[in-house]
Amino acid sequence: MTEIDDDTSPDQPRSTTEPLRRALGSRYLQYALSTIMHRALPDARDGLKPVHRRILFAMRELKLASNGRFRKSSKISGDVMGNYHPHGDTAIYDAMARLAQDFNVRYPLVDGQGNFGNIDGDNPAASRYTEARLTAAAEALLEGLNEDAVDFRDNYDGTLQEPVVLPAAFPNLLANGSSGIAVGMATNIPPHNIDELVAASLHLIKTPDARDETLLNYVPGPDFPTGGIIVEPKENILKAYETGRGSFRLRCKWEVEDLGRGTWQIVITEIPYQVAKSKLIEKIAEIIQLKKVPLLADVRDESADDIRLILEPRSKNVDPEMLMGMMFRNSDLEIRFSLNMNVLIDGVTPKVCSLKEVLRAFLDHRRDVLQRRSRYRLAQIDKRLEVLEGYIIAFLNLDRVIQIIRTEDDPKAVMLAEDWGGGVFLNDNQVEAILNMRLRSLRRLEEMELRKERDDLRAEREGLVELLGSDDLQWARISDELKEVRKQFGKKTELGARRTQFAEATEIEDVPLEMMIDREPITVVCSKMGWVRAMKGHLALDTALKFKDGDEGRFVFHAETTDRLLVLGTNGRFYTISAANLPGGRGMGEPLRLMVDLPNEAEIVDMFIHKPGRKLLIASSAGDGFIAPEDDIVAQTRSGKQVLNVKDDVRAKICKPVDGDHVAVVGENRKVLVFAIEELPEMSRGKGVRLQKYKDGGLSDATTFTLANGLAWKDPAGRTRTETDLGEWIGKRATAGRMAPRGFPRDNTFT
Structure with a gap:
């Protein structure tokens, strides 16, 4: 049991008791929900976690526009920590720095100035040495915050307001991807191409019941910021997008560079996503040292701003495809990037979504943003029209307005009570606007401009009312907005061009060693x-x-x-x-x-x-053995492969190639037994069966031979002797046998 103090009443503190299991369960559940919703999983609508959302909002509050000035990163992380995110400044700065890394984020949301880390895996410089501002992509996510596009909530101490979600002009969740580990669940989403995502969204608007297979015509797969080549079969990609779970095989991009005189080298120009170049080179150097790929002689890093890794072969006669195939198997030049689209739907419910469900969540969010912005604009127009009507009445009765202002002690009350003709009265807002009007505005031209503004606003109001009353018009407007995004970040721009290519995998699962070695x-x-x-x-x-x-x-x-x-x-x-x-x-x-x-x-x-295809006679010192296919005993690792099971003092003793139709065994007691080889089982592993029976001692030697040719051995003088009349020693397996023939070697061996 655990005791809980309830100090809601300071004068009369009381305590309650509840089972420890329930107390721990409720508190851990609160922690788990907090981790899931406020830390680890992104929102399906804007694709951001709270820390990233707060960073962008704080930078917006600091007016760090994409075409404006930079501010120190320490100032930004300090404002985020003090105003919205009460956690360590190091964690905030690391999150902000990642948003600026073009090798980690497909469409960077922060424009960094200074050392923000590199693809080698080096960390960013300290926040006091770097500066940052927003990018155009981040501004697209923030567009509409001043127009009541989303809900706001109190910050952690209730002194400020922060957005619950950003308006998000493009599907950032898929565009930039996300990764995180919560309690009992995780997410891992690769980045994609905005142009393709917009195309899929437009198709989904036209055909709401579109199949995932159709969407794959627009979004063929991820588009990683570091490029590379996806070699995953199309059916696997489709299944991953349908279920929200799967993986993609991603390889480096490489080419063969001719050095003349028949020599060549391999140049790697793009490495897989999230692979640190320095660690990759270390791994390849280790492969060379351990001779896992015998023909690879050296690796060099000739990278500057671009990637240029050189793989130097040991021989010019090797097939480059075979060499790279071995490198894909033994290094991170090929990785498998897992997909787990576990996201928060409406910012509340975690769910593993398909590609269609994620795009649908984004489009529904955009529709909600459009409606809210339209209603906000409608309210602003109504407020302005009210003021404009008051201005026009004032201009029509300008002399009376001036007279009231000059002569009356309380002009506001008089103007509110005045009938301006036809039972028309001004309200409080209109009178305030008139009284605050500048003298320079009291010119004839201003009246014409007011009437034009009023007519334009009325026309705009009619359009907004029509928009809010028609689903078709709303989806048409959303389509137009997406097309504008496509123009800004589409394939025709430098940032939007697809970087990751697709190819079929050339499998080299069983590469003959002779093809790799001179x-x-x-x-x-x-x-x-x-x-x-x-x-x-x-x-x-x-x-x-x-x-x-x-x-x-x-x-x-x-x-x-x-x-x-x-x-x-x-x-x-x-x-x-x-x-x-x-x-x-x-x-x-x-x-x-x-x-x-x-x-x-x-x-x-x-x-x-x-020798492939050959069979071996394997036996232990206890006289147990069997026939083993040689292909089955080849080991792939340093630890080898257990074939003959032995225990206690028993040891493996005999390993002879099978050549003939009979087996001859001799024990330490000099008894010889000959039996047909068919009596031995063929197996890949085991203890085997008894070859010869012993009262004491064990097996000394065994061999296979062809009965018609006789059994040969060397006598003490070193001469080869062949015995063809073996009827005396032929018997059934596991019998004792007979004493060895005269002249048989004293060491009880056949060779």
């Missing part, structure tokens, strides 16, 4: 202690090689740089290494454990070249 002969050397290196060329396998003190050679075989090597550890895991990534042969090499995650307690069982 094929060169190497000799792979791995020592007993696990130090591996690659000697250039195919050396004689009996060449004398140097090893560290206490170490010696174990695996030496010919390979090529395009090969992939498979390594089996005693823990039953297979590891895959690219031959191109092996260290050079000048030194002693590098420990294999630095290239893959081979545990310290595990030893290397075998190392060999991967």
